[in-house]
Amino acid sequence: MAYLDISKVGISFARAGIRTEVLREVDLQVERGEYVSIIGHSGCGKSTLLNIVAGLLRATAGGILLDGKEVNAPGPDRAVVFQNHSLLPWLTVRENVGLAVDKVFRGRKSRAERRDWIEENLRLVNMMHAAEKRPAEISGGMKQRVGIARALAMEPKVLLLDEPFGALDALTRAHLQDQVMEIHARLGNTILMITHDVDEAVLLSDRIVMMTNGPSATIGHILPIPLPRPRNRLELVEDAASVHARAAVLEFLYARHAAPALAA
Amino acid sequence: MSMTATKAALPPLRRTAEATTRRGSGHAGTLPRMAQPAAAPKRTPIGPKLASLAGSLATRILPPLVVIALLLLLWQLLCSRPGAGLPPPTKVLTDTWDLIVDPFFDNGGIDKGLFWHISASLQRVAIGFSLAAVVGVALGTLVGQSTWAMRGLDPLFQVLRTVPPLAWLPLSLAAFRDGQPSAIFVIFITSIWPIIINTAVGIRNIPQDYRNVSAVLRLNGFEFFYKIMVPSAAPYIFTGLRIGIGLSWLAIVAAEMLIGGVGIGFFIWDAWNSSKMSEIILALIYVGLIGFLLDRVVALAGNLVTRGTSAH
Numbered sequence: 001m002a003y004l005d006i007s008k009v010g011i012s013f014a015r016a017g018i019r020t021e022v023l024r025e026v027d028l029q030v031e032r033g034e035y036v037s038i039i040g041h042s043g044c045g046k047s048t049l050l051n052i053v054a055g056l057l058r059a060t061a062g063g064i065l066l067d068g069k070e071v072n073a074p075g076p077d078r079a080v081v082f083q084n085h086s087l088l089p090w091l092t093v094r095e096n097v098g099l100a101v102d103k104v105f106r107g108r109k110s111r112a113e114r115r116d117w118i119e120e121n122l123r124l125v126n127m128m129h130a131a132e133k134r135p136a137e138i139s140g141g142m143k144q145r146v147g148i149a150r151a152l153a154m155e156p157k158v159l160l161l162d163e164p165f166g167a168l169d170a171l172t173r174a175h176l177q178d179q180v181m182e183i184h185a186r187l188g189n190t191i192l193m194i195t196h197d198v199d200e201a202v203l204l205s206d207r208i209v210m211m212t213n214g215p216s217a218t219i220g221h222i223l224p225i226p227l228p229r230p231r232n233r234l235e236l237v238e239d240a241a242s243v244h245a246r247a248a249v250l251e252f253l254y255a256r257h258a259a260p261a262l263a264a
Numbered sequence: 265m266s267m268t269a270t271k272a273a274l275p276p277l278r279r280t281a282e283a284t285t286r287r288g289s290g291h292a293g294t295l296p297r298m299a300q301p302a303a304a305p306k307r308t309p310i311g312p313k314l315a316s317l318a319g320s321l322a323t324r325i326l327p328p329l330v331v332i333a334l335l336l337l338l339w340q341l342l343c344s345r346p347g348a349g350l351p352p353p354t355k356v357l358t359d360t361w362d363l364i365v366d367p368f369f370d371n372g373g374i375d376k377g378l379f380w381h382i383s384a385s386l387q388r389v390a391i392g393f394s395l396a397a398v399v400g401v402a403l404g405t406l407v408g409q410s411t412w413a414m415r416g417l418d419p420l421f422q423v424l425r426t427v428p429p430l431a432w433l434p435l436s437l438a439a440f441r442d443g444q445p446s447a448i449f450v451i452f453i454t455s456i457w458p459i460i461i462n463t464a465v466g467i468r469n470i471p472q473d474y475r476n477v478s479a480v481l482r483l484n485g486f487e488f489f490y491k492i493m494v495p496s497a498a499p500y501i502f503t504g505l506r507i508g509i510g511l512s513w514l515a516i517v518a519a520e521m522l523i524g525g526v527g528i529g530f531f532i533w534d535a536w537n538s539s540k541m542s543e544i545i546l547a548l549i550y551v552g553l554i555g556f557l558l559d560r561v562v563a564l565a566g567n568l569v570t571r572g573t574s575a576h
């Protein structure tokens with residue numbers, strides 16, 4: 001059985017007496033150490049799916065198993081990096097990571113070990129130099145890096161990234177993508193990432209999950225990316241397999257499942 | 265129904281909240297910004313540094329001084345004519361000189377210096393306001409956190425908060441049969457509403473993101489309360505406290521006029537009964553200055569607690 005097993009997951013919301021089915025029969029198996037991206041048009045239900053895996057939302061149909069155990073509540077084994085960093089503004093960078101480390105490892109690591117662990121994770125994302133700064137004093141890219149450090153510090157079984165680089169400029173984004181790729185290569189994390197960016201999906205993923213448009217969105221197609229690692233963004237520009245993968249994703253998104261607003 | 269009622273009732277308060285915080289942070293922001301050019305280069309000689317400090321002081325203190333001087337002059341001119349209803353500033357000063365220079369005399373009974381009157385009023389405010397702060401934050405948290413508590417309590421709050429402070433006085437006199445606890449109760453009941461309402465707004469405005477973070481970390485109720493809820497709602501809570509302390513000071517002067525005894529409110533009433541206009545004017549100046557100081561103290565405490573970082 002797969003490490004993360006999402007089977008026949010569906011969810012509908014009732015608002016003002018009207019039920020809308022957002023997801024239907026979503027089936028996805030993710031292996032340990034695999035990097036899977038989810039791509040789809042805005043509003044199709046990507047964040048909703050990620051929140052179900054995180055346990056922040058309850059599926060109304062189907063279920064999720066992680067490492068053989070059923071997921072039914074949020075927990076640090078499924079750390080989330082949210083779309084808008086969600087650092088606590090009254091804590092410093094170190095304290096933000098510390099909040100997670102102290103909670104998750106209390107009783108398992110000594111105070112000194114926890115302090116070292118906090119610093120190790122800040123170093124992993126190159127943020128030690130700003131450890132005593134507050135979120136308002138650092139740039140958007142830095143905030144996102146701290147968010148990633150906080151999530152990694154929980155030693156999650158699966159790392160959930162909701163458009164982690166969506167709000168960043170192209171250069172910062174490329175830099176962070178390289179960092180995440182390096183961390184993934186070094187630690188072998190299992191990662192589920194939502195993205196809007198086709199190049200990003202091809203560069204980072206082992207597989208790309210393409211979702212159909214809502215309501216009742218589901219997985220339309222899963223594309224394996226058989227490119228060898230380590231990958232280099234410059235070489236991929238010309239690489240035939242990479243060009244082919246990009247074309248396949250673009251074809252899915254813009255020819256077969258055009259954005260609902262544009263198709264109408 | 266009660267949802268819409270709250271929403272309709274809250275915006276004005278929230279707007280006050282934002283206005284005060286913005287004003288507060290504006291103040292906090294101007295000082296460092298003005299000080300910075302002088303402080304930034306390390307090897308600046310002391311002379312220019314002092315000069316720029318003096319300059320910034322002058323730009324802040326000079327305009328109000330000029331305005332006050334002009335107003336005093338106008339007042340002097342208007343009230344110096346024979347048959348004027350109020351004494352001119354020079355007469356106020358000569359009439360009340362004894363009270364100004366010796367605020368600490370105590371001839372027993374209510375014949376005391378202004379220091380004693382003011383400190384009696386401040387004590388009542390301190391007790392009533394502290395009670396209101398504790399109870400208000402607790403109730404506000406409950407109302408902000410629980411939909412059911414909000415539905416049940418909010419309509420009650422919305423009606424009770426419009427009752428004028430002094431309307432509570434007869435009831436509390438009947439209940440406590442004594443002036444002192446009655447005055448404290450009036451302070452309590454006057455200042456608690458903005459504290460409750462602002463705290464509730466602050467709690468309800470805790471971003472979903474922070475709740476998600478705490479859910480992923482599995483913070484328990486207690487950890488959530490003091491690690492997420494209180495710091496996140498602190499700017500709102502302090503806005504409520506600031507409005508509350510202002511209302512307390514408004515209410516205490518009026519309440520003391522009615523209950524008598526020692527206190528700045530009764531001092532004013534007593535002066536009115538013996539037609540000592542100059543003493544009333546002196547007392548009003550003190551009341552204004554102390555109200556201003558109370559407001560600054562709560563604002564300062566708020567800035568310290570939120571460490572200058574508001575929720576956004």
Ligand SMILES: Nc1ncnc2c1ncn2[C@@H]1O[C@H](COP(=O)(O)OP(=O)(O)OP(=O)(O)O)[C@@H](O)[C@H]1O
Nearest residue numbers: 013014015022041042043044045046047048049214
């Ligand atoms: N709590 C909720 N109640 C009702 N409807 C909801 C709720 N959460 C999400 N939806 C609906 O589900 C749909 C999918 O939302 P979701 O945020 O998952 O989209 P998304 O794919 O992440 O979009 P984006 O790419 O813009 O972030 C939307 O139409 C949204 O209105």
Ligand SMILES: [Mg+2]
Nearest residue numbers: 046047048083
């Ligand atoms: Mg989303």
